[in-house]
Amino acid sequence: MEAFLALEDGVWFKGVSFTGPGRAGGEVIFNTGMTGYQEVLTDPSYTGQMVCMTYPHIGNYGVNLDDVESSRVRVEAFIVKECCKTPSNWHSRKSLPDYLTDHGVMGIEGIDTRALTRHLRMHGAKRGIIAAGATGKDPRELVREACELPPMEGLDLASLATPKEPYIWDGKAPRTVTLNPDGSYVWPGTGPRVVAFDCGIKWSILRQMAAVGLDILVVPAFFTAERVKKLNPESIFLSSGPGDPAALPDLVQTAATLLDHYPTAGICLGHQILGLALGGKTYKLAFGHHGLNHPVKELSTGHIEISSQNHGFCVDIRSLSDVTLTHINLNDNTLEGFAHTKKPLIAIQYHPEAGPGPHDSRSFFTRYRAMLRKELGH
Numbered sequence: 572m573e574a575f576l577a578l579e580d581g582v583w584f585k586g587v588s589f590t591g592p593g594r595a596g597g598e599v600i601f602n603t604g605m606t607g608y609q610e611v612l613t614d615p616s617y618t619g620q621m622v623c624m625t626y627p628h629i630g631n632y633g634v635n636l637d638d639v640e641s642s643r644v645r646v647e648a649f650i651v652k653e654c655c656k657t658p659s660n661w662h663s664r665k666s667l668p669d670y671l672t673d674h675g676v677m678g679i680e681g682i683d684t685r686a687l688t689r690h691l692r693m694h695g696a697k698r699g700i701i702a703a704g705a706t707g708k709d710p711r712e713l714v715r716e717a718c719e720l721p722p723m724e725g726l727d728l729a730s731l732a733t734p735k736e737p738y739i740w741d742g743k744a745p746r747t748v749t750l751n752p753d754g755s756y757v758w759p760g761t762g763p764r765v766v767a768f769d770c771g772i773k774w775s776i777l778r779q780m781a782a783v784g785l786d787i788l789v790v791p792a793f794f795t796a797e798r799v800k801k802l803n804p805e806s807i808f809l810s811s812g813p814g815d816p817a818a819l820p821d822l823v824q825t826a827a828t829l830l831d832h833y834p835t836a837g838i839c840l841g842h843q844i845l846g847l848a849l850g851g852k853t854y855k856l857a858f859g860h861h862g863l864n865h866p867v868k869e870l871s872t873g874h875i876e877i878s879s880q881n882h883g884f885c886v887d888i889r890s891l892s893d894v895t896l897t898h899i900n901l902n903d904n905t906l907e908g909f910a911h912t913k914k915p916l917i918a919i920q921y922h923p924e925a926g927p928g929p930h931d932s933r934s935f936f937t938r939y940r941a942m943l944r945k946e947l948g949h
Contacts, residue, residue: 572591572704574677574679574703575702576679576699577710578699579697580694580697586650589667589671590671593704594702596701597620600621602624604862604864610926612649612676616813619647621646621648623650625684627653635664649679650679654678698717725817727815727818728771733771736748740777748788755803762784763943763947767809768790768794771811773926785940805834808837808939810837814840816844826844826848836939838922838923842918846906847886851891853887859881861881867921868901879921879922894910900920
């Protein structure tokens with residue numbers, strides 16, 4: 572079925588829908604991963620975005636029940652050069668077209684993804700509309716619709732990705748818990764008690780935190796500092812997630828309050844929130860960092876990690892004080908990690924859980940655990 576992708580700047584592409592008729596809108600970005608499309612599809616950080624994969628052949632190993640990063644598909648639409656309809660892998664349980672169709676998410680193929688990626692690389696991420704079927708015949712009208720979409724700057728998308736209630740990770744999936752009437756919580760484990768703010772957390776993050784022995788209670792992003800204190804945690808963690816961190820002033824204020832009382836860590840959006848909580852500033856990258864092959868340098872050792880990344884905003888290095896820069900991106904020298912000079916706080920911009928991606932950066936979780944062992948004595 573004929574489909575069109577129209578961008579806000581008037582550029583449009585003609586392709587084919589492999590999920591039937593429909594419409595979708597969002598910010599169009601590109602991901603440079605050669606694999607890991609199922610993790611990309613289910614990563615809550617892609618809320619509000621339509622993802623173009625730069626690798627040309629997507630779907631060849633199908634979809635399984637294990638490699639998901641949340642309970643559903645999160646991208647607004649999926650753009651590929653060629654979609655494999657008949658996967659060949661022992662682990663596959665469903666084809667990519669069937670998976671997207673079941674979740675009501677559009678997928679299109681047959682467009683020149685190299686040209687689209689080059690355009691976004693040169694001119695920045697763009698708002699776009701995808702349409703297939705009777706409502707998608709006029710690309711010029713779709714361009715006008717794309718211009719009417721809200722820009723990513725100032726957009727709170729974490730509220731769409733965060734859960735409504737606290738939960739724990741049972742080893743396979745989230746399980747909702749009920750707090751005591753006074754707002755307290757009986758911690759079931761013996762490891763350091765960590766309250767994790769879910770701004771759009773990936774399940775791989777929870778797996779890695781559990782693997783280093785942390786006792787985790789996950790709370791919605793709108794939890795206040797007063798409610799968190801009633802839980803009697805020993806540490807605070809701020810997760811990855813979508814949207815503009817500057818659009819979350821309440822969470823920034825909550826983080827600023829809590830980091831004065833608890834050892835704190837953050838990943839991706841959580842890294843940005845902590846940067847703002849310390850008085851720094853954030854800005855939007857032209858086309859973001861989305862992929863599995865971003866080189867990050869640890870400044871204290873000179874060690875290079877090939878990292879998995881997914882973010883469109885960044886903390887301004889020049890706006891921070893009382894911090895030690897720990898990591899930079901070797902592609903563009905943007906900030907990838909910092910620690911505080913006086914407070915027990917570490918934060919990184921990239922994704923150490925590597926779901927998908929290389930495992931170079933999983934030492935973050937052992938460093939976090941070591942910080943808690945030093946601060947808490949267990």
